[in-house]
Amino acid sequence: MLSSQRAFYGGEVHLLDLALGLRRRGHRVSCVVRPGSQLADRLEESGLEVHRLRLRDWYEPTSLLQLTHLLASLGPDVLHSHTPRDYYLAATATVALPVRNVGTRHQLHPITVPRVKKPFLRRFDAMIAVSEAVRDGLIASGLETTRLVTIPNGVAWPGREPEPRVLRRELGISDAPGPVVGCVGRLCPTKGLDTLFWAATLLRGRWPGLRLVLVGTDTRGGSYGDELRRLARDLRISVTFCGYRSRAARLMRAFDMLVVPSRAEPFGLVTLEALARGVPVVATRSGGSREIVRDGCEGLLVPPADPEALAAAISLMLADHALHARCVREGPRRVAEAFTIERQVASTEKVYGLVIEGAPLPSRLHASQRRAEA
Numbered sequence: 001m002l003s004s005q006r007a008f009y010g011g012e013v014h015l016l017d018l019a020l021g022l023r024r025r026g027h028r029v030s031c032v033v034r035p036g037s038q039l040a041d042r043l044e045e046s047g048l049e050v051h052r053l054r055l056r057d058w059y060e061p062t063s064l065l066q067l068t069h070l071l072a073s074l075g076p077d078v079l080h081s082h083t084p085r086d087y088y089l090a091a092t093a094t095v096a097l098p099v100r101n102v103g104t105r106h107q108l109h110p111i112t113v114p115r116v117k118k119p120f121l122r123r124f125d126a127m128i129a130v131s132e133a134v135r136d137g138l139i140a141s142g143l144e145t146t147r148l149v150t151i152p153n154g155v156a157w158p159g160r161e162p163e164p165r166v167l168r169r170e171l172g173i174s175d176a177p178g179p180v181v182g183c184v185g186r187l188c189p190t191k192g193l194d195t196l197f198w199a200a201t202l203l204r205g206r207w208p209g210l211r212l213v214l215v216g217t218d219t220r221g222g223s224y225g226d227e228l229r230r231l232a233r234d235l236r237i238s239v240t241f242c243g244y245r246s247r248a249a250r251l252m253r254a255f256d257m258l259v260v261p262s263r264a265e266p267f268g269l270v271t272l273e274a275l276a277r278g279v280p281v282v283a284t285r286s287g288g289s290r291e292i293v294r295d296g297c298e299g300l301l302v303p304p305a306d307p308e309a310l311a312a313a314i315s316l317m318l319a320d321h322a323l324h325a326r327c328v329r330e331g332p333r334r335v336a337e338a339f340t341i342e343r344q345v346a347s348t349e350k351v352y353g354l355v356i357e358g359a360p361l362p363s364r365l366h367a368s369q370r371r372a373e374a
Helices: 010-024 038-045 061-074 084-093 114-121 132-140 164-171 193-203 223-235 248-254 269-276 307-319 321-338 341-357
Strands: 030-033 049-052 078-081 100-105 124-129 148-150 180-184 211-215 239-243 257-260 281-284 299-302
Touching (some): 010 038, 010 269, 010 341, 030 061, 078 084, 078 341, 084 100, 084 114, 100 341, 124 132, 132 148, 164 248, 180 193, 180 269, 193 211, 193 223, 193 307, 211 248, 257 269, 269 321, 281 307, 299 307, 307 321
Parallel strands (some): 030 049, 078 100, 100 124, 180 257, 211 239, 257 281
């Protein structure tokens, strides 16, 4: 496993779960990551084999030579890269090595400057898209469909977790007088938090005690979080900023619902984590969310960047007890049927076997319907 990511977001949760799942299935898994990264710490905490390298870029000789030397000594069958920067580093480092390259694409947008990058990407035997929407972006980049395969993310089944009241105390919201609407993820413009804030202004007449709870870190070093705090003050809405929380998924039981207001969502791992816990979801029809949530079954879907539609969906979820109960019941079933970590790991293992054998790849493995709401 190769990742130069320093933080620990959805793509890194994917890597950790995949590595642990492959190890359980009897494989030796080595993880090559940057020193001082959150990812390195979480991998080591889980007892995985971790190698720390600088991993600057493919044209930086120290990074390239260190990775090539390490791979030559480890002798892996497959090198699985998880961020765009790593695709090009992996392709260059393995030129003279008998290693099969596999990549996972977590980004929704097409690959930039594909003409320049195609020589590197031709070194990959398989590129895994985490959703059909991501696959569409890869096709738009000009990648051959014979090397593309869709494997949706999966999540581990939650174990015994604290009661909602205990979690609300932990988050400092035990005094919330009304509904608690949660949002988990990075604080950045693409997550659509400003849309959620404007939606909240439309809800205070009917739900005067409503509180928004944001769990996640600011990707701009604090500046975007400051913008959001100013907006919350200007709009006079109740927002609790919880910052980064380790193992944030367990906190979702504190919410009456999870809202995913993203403008662009490649997949939506937090959506799965909420559904597995029986927490209803209101999400935008953006990218992978349409492949997870069936509108009116596990949650509600709305257009992105539409505060009025988002407010209406949140209000409906709070007011319609039959809808809420159906989402609570159907969410875990949806995850169990299509989005378990076991299915994801088995599908990825199959891709490894096919590329080692030089066999053709299917277009998708255990994939969900192309559009869940269809």
